[in-house]
Amino acid sequence: MKKFYCFILTIIIICTISVISFADEEEIIVFITRTGDRYHIESCRYARNSTSIILTEAISNGYIPCITCSPPTIEELIIPNIEVVPEQL
Numbered sequence: 001m002k003k004f005y006c007f008i009l010t011i012i013i014i015c016t017i018s019v020i021s022f023a024d025e026e027e028i029i030v031f032i033t034r035t036g037d038r039y040h041i042e043s044c045r046y047a048r049n050s051t052s053i054i055l056t057e058a059i060s061n062g063y064i065p066c067i068t069c070s071p072p073t074i075e076e077l078i079i080p081n082i083e084v085v086p087e088q089l
């Protein structure tokens, strides 16, 4: 029984570590221009001569998402896309 408990505990620890390391990789790069107050994805036409910046940094610097290219937002980082399967009636 004790072995089983240790096994479960190990699984929990491994899961926790992998979730944390996954969160660290969530540093999404967005692009800002010198004059604009919005951040963009790389392919956006407004992102010419832009500088790359980490999404969280862009938001903390007061940048807002571009309405043209719809870059990722902080809400998408916090709440991962969960597919809601509609219940069949």
Ligand SMILES: [Zn+2]
Binding pocket: 039, 040, 041, 044, 045, 046, 047, 066, 067, 068, 069, 070
């Ligand atoms: Zn844009």
